[in-house]
Amino acid sequence: MGGQGKRRVSGRVLQVVQAGVVPYAEALAWQRDLAQARIEARIPHDMLLLLEHPPVLTLGRNSRDTHVLPSAGVDVFEVERGGDVTFHGPGQLVGYPILDLTGYKQDLHWYLRALEQALIDALRTLGIAADRNPGYTGVWTGGRKIASIGVHVKQWVTWHGFALNVTTDLSYFDRIVPCGIPGVVMTSIERERGNGKRETSLWDETVAAVVQGFIETFGVTVLPCPEGPARPGNASLRTPVVAEPGLQPTDSQT
DSSP: OOOOTTOOOOSSEEEEEEEEEOOHHHHHHHHHHHHHHHHTTSSSSEEEEEEEOSSEEEEOTTOOGGGBOTTOOSEEEEOSSSSSEEEEOTTEEEEEEEOBGGGSOSOHHHHHHHHHHHHHHHHHHTTOOOEEETTEEEEEETTEEEEEEEEEEETTEEEEEEEEESSOOGGGGGGBOGGGOTTOOBOOHHHHHTOOSOOHHHHHHHHHHHHHHHHHHHTOEEEEOTTOOOTGGGOOOOOOOOOOOOOOOOEEEO
């Protein structure tokens, strides 16, 4: 998997975009376009898209039909990331890092462990002891899964990413076999901390902790989006990039 010799490395600058509620198909096209632009050096730095989706199921390249119940009743997308089925929906912080790994380490396994570490550090900041579960990708606390990770890499540029349950309605996970792991119990920050309702402060606190986790794990300097956060009012930011995705999968998720 060769990088492009003329690709410009940004000195580990990460632009963070809080994009509000974004339909899944729109977010998928957006991150594909950004990744292609990063490959072609049409954007000078890495990006982290932070957003929520309306209820949706995504099927990775290793997914099985038997892992989705017919009565799920939400949109389903087959995508290029690795792994099995997962749920995205309101109250879940979804992060799509568009990173050029030639500026970090050209090692997919290192990248997956780094994503886990950023989330583990974020959860520790929030007062939740979290860790890895040997043999699986993702983040767990007390034997329950709190964050899923599934990525795709092309020419060492990443897209797809992580889903961290903040105030997610966990009943949606009863309709699938999350990440293809039979018997897995999903949890959320709200459940682990005992918060009884969705609070904007909990969401904002989580976003801040995740961004700090990326700063510490990836050694980046954060550049806020110049337009500012877009989540209030469920507005959405868009970066005007137009490109053909040209997909060649290399990916992982569990």
